[in-house]
Amino acid sequence: MDTHRLNSFVTWQRSVQLAAEITKLPASIRTPAPRFFEELTEDAIGRAANLADCYLNPEPMFSSWGSCDTRALALSVRLKAAELAGLIPEREARRLLAMHEEVERLAENYFRSREKPTSTDPERTEIRPSWRKEDFKPLTESKYPRPKQGT
Secondary structure: HHHHHHHHHHHHHHHHHHHHHHHHHHHHHHHHOHHHHHHHHHHHHHHHHHHHHHHHOOHHOOOOHHHOOOHHHHHHHHHHHHHOOOOHHHHHHHHHHHHHHHHHHHHHHHHHHHHOOOOOOOOOOOOOOOOOOOHHHOOOOOOOOOOOOOO
């Protein structure tokens, strides 16, 4: 697998940072619901892995940013539920949610940039028209200057 390309993919880097921050949550926070935090960590790591897969394997089925991953929603819900249940201190939960929102914003922008404009979509216009071979006409003159005619 060609993973060295991921080093330049900022969205993936931020998602890995989020997974690392969730993994580093102290044991005192994890004690009341260890299985919940294991699943939270799995969702964060899965999100990073799915972003990497979408980046390294650009296929037509991944053209829409929403269809790439279902773990993003699960991660968001788990973080919010942990905050509301008091499992994570509010300040820490807000910081993790902000990191998650940044990753999702970057992912949305990346996947939108990969979408190609279609002619049926009136909101999207092409910057330049498509070039067709039949639009070109043969040159009637050579590219060299004409010889001067005698006066």
